Amino acid sequence: MIDVVELGRRYGELVALDGVSFTVQGGEVVGLLGANGAGKSTLLRTAAGLQAPDHGGVRIAGVDLWTDPVPAKQRLGYASEEPVFYEELSADEYLAFVSTLRGLDPAVARARTQDLAERFGLAPRMHEPVRQYSHGMRKKLSFLAAIVHRPAALLCDEALEGFDAEAALAAKDELRTLAATGCAVLFSSHVTETIERLCDRVILLHKGRVARTLARADWGSTSSELSALEKAFLEVVRAPKAADGSRDKA
Amino acid sequence: MTDDRALDPAFRRLRRALLQRRLYRLDLRLRAEIALLAIVVAGFVFWQERIPFDAARRARGPWAVAGALGTLLGILAVGSAAVVAASHRSRLRAELPGPAWLALPVPAARLLDHMAWESRFGALWGVALAPGLVAAAYGFLPLWALLAMSMAFLAMTWLLARAATAVAASSAVRARRAGRSGDPALDLLLEARPLAARRRLKPAGWRRLPRWLALWAKDARLTVRPTPARVRLFGPLVAMIASCVVWLLPLEPPFARLIAFGAALVAAALLAEFLIALGGADPPGLLRVLPVGVGAVWLGRVMWALLGAAVLVAGQAVFARAISGPAQQVLMVWLGAAALAIGLLGVHYGITLGANAPAAQRLLTLTLAISMAASLMIPLVGWIVLLTAVVHSARRVPRWARIEDER
Numbered sequence: 001m002i003d004v005v006e007l008g009r010r011y012g013e014l015v016a017l018d019g020v021s022f023t024v025q026g027g028e029v030v031g032l033l034g035a036n037g038a039g040k041s042t043l044l045r046t047a048a049g050l051q052a053p054d055h056g057g058v059r060i061a062g063v064d065l066w067t068d069p070v071p072a073k074q075r076l077g078y079a080s081e082e083p084v085f086y087e088e089l090s091a092d093e094y095l096a097f098v099s100t101l102r103g104l105d106p107a108v109a110r111a112r113t114q115d116l117a118e119r120f121g122l123a124p125r126m127h128e129p130v131r132q133y134s135h136g137m138r139k140k141l142s143f144l145a146a147i148v149h150r151p152a153a154l155l156c157d158e159a160l161e162g163f164d165a166e167a168a169l170a171a172k173d174e175l176r177t178l179a180a181t182g183c184a185v186l187f188s189s190h191v192t193e194t195i196e197r198l199c200d201r202v203i204l205l206h207k208g209r210v211a212r213t214l215a216r217a218d219w220g221s222t223s224s225e226l227s228a229l230e231k232a233f234l235e236v237v238r239a240p241k242a243a244d245g246s247r248d249k250a
Numbered sequence: 251m252t253d254d255r256a257l258d259p260a261f262r263r264l265r266r267a268l269l270q271r272r273l274y275r276l277d278l279r280l281r282a283e284i285a286l287l288a289i290v291v292a293g294f295v296f297w298q299e300r301i302p303f304d305a306a307r308r309a310r311g312p313w314a315v316a317g318a319l320g321t322l323l324g325i326l327a328v329g330s331a332a333v334v335a336a337s338h339r340s341r342l343r344a345e346l347p348g349p350a351w352l353a354l355p356v357p358a359a360r361l362l363d364h365m366a367w368e369s370r371f372g373a374l375w376g377v378a379l380a381p382g383l384v385a386a387a388y389g390f391l392p393l394w395a396l397l398a399m400s401m402a403f404l405a406m407t408w409l410l411a412r413a414a415t416a417v418a419a420s421s422a423v424r425a426r427r428a429g430r431s432g433d434p435a436l437d438l439l440l441e442a443r444p445l446a447a448r449r450r451l452k453p454a455g456w457r458r459l460p461r462w463l464a465l466w467a468k469d470a471r472l473t474v475r476p477t478p479a480r481v482r483l484f485g486p487l488v489a490m491i492a493s494c495v496v497w498l499l500p501l502e503p504p505f506a507r508l509i510a511f512g513a514a515l516v517a518a519a520l521l522a523e524f525l526i527a528l529g530g531a532d533p534p535g536l537l538r539v540l541p542v543g544v545g546a547v548w549l550g551r552v553m554w555a556l557l558g559a560a561v562l563v564a565g566q567a568v569f570a571r572a573i574s575g576p577a578q579q580v581l582m583v584w585l586g587a588a589a590l591a592i593g594l595l596g597v598h599y600g601i602t603l604g605a606n607a608p609a610a611q612r613l614l615t616l617t618l619a620i621s622m623a624a625s626l627m628i629p630l631v632g633w634i635v636l637l638t639a640v641v642h643s644a645r646r647v648p649r650w651a652r653i654e655d656e657r
Binding site: 076129 | 453457
């Protein structure tokens with residue numbers, strides 16, 4: 001379970017997150033949708049422990065991320081939008097390193113890594129330094145490092161962007177499998193179609209606040225020019241400024 | 251295509267900007283180090299040639315010196331041209347650096363010309379050696395002759411470097427596969443590939459390790475790969491060897507002890523710089539999303555400091571045979587404690603300031619310089635300064651988890 005409570009974060013005078021609260025239950029895939037600058041990446045980075053919130057908190061599977069960070073991160077996976085690596089380690093070495101830090105059984109971690117590498121098309125290049133990887137391969141590796149330990153909570157920040165079609169399918173499949181085993185998935189993307197297909201629920205983030213929450217029944221499948229989810233998104237983004245409150249400048 | 255001459259001002263501005271950027275990239279300390287290195291090299295060349303020039307002047311007169319100097323300068327110019335040719339040949343095989351040049355309306359020949367300009371910087375190595383040679387002939391030849399030979403050398407180097415790039419380009423064009431563009435220069439650039447061949451590494455070892463040891467093993471692996479940390483490890487190794495070799499030289503034991511202790515302290519300081527470089531090698535945020543506490547990171551790095559101090563002490567134990575038992579023990583205890591304290595300082599600065607390694611290195615240099623100055627003024631005060639710095643920096647270490655916030 002991912003429990004976000006009254007999360008607030010400022011960059012100078014800009015309020016990036018303004019009292020964001022929501023819960024992602026175990027087994028649920030929740031989409032995070034918002035315009036550029038809505039606060040999605042700040043929310044995910046804060047929930048991953050990369051940034052301290054100004055107020056509020058995050059609990060990962062019941063463990064507070066800021067008072068008890070190591071056990072919380074043990075249960076967490078984070079696939080970032082712009083992944084960074086030790087460029088001179090191979091993907092194989094990097095995943096072995098991450099698995100060791102996560103305390104996984106070496107044999108289990110190795111078998112799981114090999115399986116994932118096959119399915120995501122990384123297997124032939126697992127022994128090459130990450131420096132030689134393309135953008136898409138780096139994104140795949142970041143995703144693999146986030147799920148290799150079968151986390152209780154998974155944060156994906158534009159994680160599938162740059163994946164080839166086969167890997168994208170494998171990733172969606174893996175996300176559903178993880179959710180089926182009780183993992184809480186928070187999935188951010190600009191691509192409404194991916195969110196429509198993958199998520200059980202969608203949180204529309206606008207100017208650092210939760211503007212609306214939609215359940216799958218609210219959008220369904222559509223063949224019109226704009227999907228119901230896209231319409232909802234545009235309604236929120238194009239709403240009169242008066243409705244946004246005084247969030248921009250504190 | 252744009253008119254070739256219309257591109258001249260743009261390329262002139264580009265070259266000026268590139269030169270400025272390269273100069274600014276060298277911080278003050280690096281510039282001083284390069285200048286010092288140039289002086290050392292010139293001094294070495296001077297020392298090697300001064301006596302042969304003097305012997306030639308005594309045996310065959312000043313024109314024999316001119317002949318010898320001219321020959322050596324000629325060899326330097328030809329050698330520089332060979333370096334330029336080799337460098338240009340490699341450059342032509344590699345992908346063109348900078349913007350997507352081939353998508354711009356710039357003739358391929360002009361791009362080759364720009365690459366040749368870049369390659370000609372290789373001739374500077376020869377130019378750096380020449381002052382030592384000219385200085386070695388000072389006093390044996392009239393000043394006008396020395397000046398004339400220096401100018402002739404510079405002109406010859408410039409001409410030969412241009413010829414070298416032209417020959418390298420021409421041979422590369424001849425060796426290329428038949429292209430379809432009809433422009434040999436463009437075909438050459440289209441065939442260029444990144445220089446680095448695709449590397450494969452050995453399969454990873456999947457082992458259960460404590461977190462600090464996994465971090466240490468990762469650092470060790472990165473240290474043997476082409477990373478900035480590997481470059482930084484060379485200095486402490488050389489200084490460590492020097493601190494041991496001193497005992498093999500015909501020096502009085504007290505003097506040898508002083509030199510060995512100084513060289514060992516330099517080794518410890520360079521090891522601390524290596525530890526800062528290791529901190530800088532951690533990509534921002536990578537470790538902070540993993541279940542790793544600052545204790546494991548600290549312990550993993552402290553192992554390097556302990557290892558360094560142990561090697562330094564062991565080196566003195568083996569080589570410092572010229573001094574008596576108690577004196578040797580005092581040297582080893584003093585040295586081990588100093589090396590460990592300096593290493594700890596490097597660990598702490600690497601953890602807390604690793605993302606800004608140049609600032610961390612400046613802080614380390616400043617701290618060590620103050621400690622050294624304090625020690626020279628009042629014995630043992632340097633220790634107080636050093637240990638205070640270690641304690642103060644240790645208090646910042648727990649803030650590791652929030653460092654990214656502060657950037």
